[in-house]
Amino acid sequence: MVSKVYSMGLYGMDAFVVEAEADLSSGLPAFEIVGLPDAAVREARDRVRAALKNMGFRFPVSRITVNLAPADKRKEGTLYDLPLMIALLRASGQLDANVEDSAFIGELSLSGEVRPVKGILPMAIHAREAGFRRFYVPEKNAAEGAVVQGLEVYPVRDLSSLLSHLTGQIQLIPARPQQPSAEGTFVRPDFADVRGQEDAKRALEIAAAGMHNAILIGPPGSGKSMLAKRLPSILPDMTFDECIETTKIHSIAGALPGGSSMVQTRPFRSPHHTVSPAGLSGGGRIPRPGELSLAHNGVLFLDELPEFSRSAMEVLRQPIEDGRVSISRATGSVSYPCSVMLVAAMNPCPCGYFGHPSKPCICSSSAVSRYLSRVSGPLLDRLDLHIEVPAVEFDALDSDERAESSAAIQARVNAARQIQNERFQGTGIPCNARITPDLLHTFCPLSDAARRLLKKAFDTMGLSARAYDRVLKVARTIADLDRSEVIDVIHAAEAVQYRSLDRKYWMREL
Incomplete structure (x- = not known):
């Protein structure tokens, strides 16, 4: 079974849509990531495996192939941990949720917490331009992404709360942009x-x-x-x-x-x-x-x-x-x-x-x-x-x-x-x-x-x-x-x- 989950990539100031495709097939157990991943992306295999087990999910014992498309653009950083996890859960039948209009970004800890990443704002802007309605980002990045109007930016603290939201058990509240603050105005040198x-x-x-x-x-x-x-x-x-x-x-x-x-x-x-x-x-x-x-x-x-x-x-x-x-x-x-x-x-x-x-x-x-x-x-x-x-x-x-x-x-x-x-x-x-x-x-x-x-x-x-x-x-x-x-x-x-x-x-x- 093949599952597709959307994410975003960044090169310089330009963001682009990334499709994380996960395929489970028979054969010797293996976990391969293709699509020009850098070392940090390849290491996602170990973070995803540990997070799945520690969150009580079953790690598929099969030949796993994950493709990050477009395959001719280099992918770097830890932001693909979360979309890889969602794609793997859907491909293995452990998650039944419609995520066609959503994009996911975030680094996973071994316990399933979602850690902040760089470049949220330009990726959120491009996600809106690409037609996505929902954008799931680490909780600490949510205020940054919420600046973009016309896009629902959901703060994700851990994998458990995200999966509960996707299956309808709980409802995450979209983040709201911070109001301009005058904090620090009077402490600047005069x-x-x-x-x-x-x-x-x-x-x-x-x-x-x-x-x-x-x-x-x-x-x-x-x-x-x-x-x-x-x-x-x-x-x-x-x-x-x-x-x-x-x-x-x-x-x-x-x-x-x-x-x-x-x-x-x-x-x-x-x-x-x-x-x-x-x-x-x-x-x-x-x-x-x-x-x-x-x-x-x-x-x-x-x-x-x-x-x-x-x-x-x-x-x-x-x-x-x-x-x-x-x-x-x-x-x-x-x-x-x-x-x-x-x-x-x-x-x-x-x-x-x-x-x-x-x-x-x-x-x-x-x-x-x-x-x-x-x-x-x-x-x-x-x-x-x-x-x-x-x-x-x-x-x-x-x-x-x-x-x-x-x-x-x-x-x-x-x-x-x-x-x-x-x-x-x-x-x-x-x-x-x-x-x-x-x-x-x-x-x-x-x-x-x-x-x-x-x-x-x-x-x-x-x-x-x-x-x-x-x-x-x-x-x-x-x-x-x-x-x-x-x-x-x-x-x-x-x-x-x-x-x-x-x-x-x-x-x-x-």
Whole structure:
């Protein structure tokens, strides 16, 4: 007898339907799984056998063949334990239930409990698109899958409760999505804690409003990391579509907290400088998302930028330009979104005190040159705002006056983002930093004075075409914060001055 049970598979961001076909035939007892299973799938034989016996069922003494179709796509992970069990029970006549409109996912323990797996959200979305009405998932994954409307997502704690539900003895209740929570809103670091550095705060406000890349340069202890870690508190609120897309990536990577329904706040990823290129971009035999993709719709913060390996830094160049990272392997290619706000921090020299008002720099010119040369020109060219973070004055540190709060700054950022949402409606452009070249001059009208200033800056500063486009996008964001439709000279001037630090540091040897 042949029994068929549906499940789902995942390759990159793309889910696909898997048919688990179980056949019992005469011959020497054996249990074979075919259909390009990996080691974890093949080990399901032992988990299913032990779970059946420990749950009081009879394990068929016959030749068992399980096919995971389509057979030309590799199956990996432990998510096929549950559909294999259901198919085996139906094939052996121990379960009589109609499961044609259902899909099953879950890892089995030896006692019959159902354990959580990765990638529930993209698989639930595809299950709905494929026409399934019911989706049975581990209890800890149910809130994640319940986000998908039009699909009944049933939480399964153990095999016993699932079988009782399928035979009509009990009724499992479909999971409901969690309501958005404000939990954690008030525990995030606040800009009100930062003394001084008003210019740097202004620059980060512009960066947050338009999701522009930025680099913070200054001596040790000036507050670069402190400022960057408070950036999430002023980022614009996420849209529902951004929440779904970000949650899909975290679900695939297994980075979604247990019982969580959605990622509701913009990610902030801060990998250590020892991270490998594959750790940043993603990789593996079947590629998984890296730090770039995990920071999608949020911030990727690289502290002590020159300490990262050259290969790790250079792997950022194409993804931060295109907003996607493509990974090719012999088994195929996958593409993950990575529309991130890249924020980096670094010292101006190895000792950190070049340009310090009171502490002398002890580095030789060659040491400074070697240190700065670790950051390539092409990468620096992709950073929209170059922000100098000078040493903090004593008067600022000793002041009892509380600085402006993150909530006040975020209100201005949200207002500017709302202007952008209305401007880009129907274009697929999420923010100013992502304006496409063909629409740049349509969305960035310049006053005559602003055009003259930008022309002079382009000629005297030797800006590249990419740098000019980024200056124009930053000026667009500054104008939005000023609620001005036309980019005026004051907006253009502020945008230009954020491109001066590479001339101060990287070109001082010339």
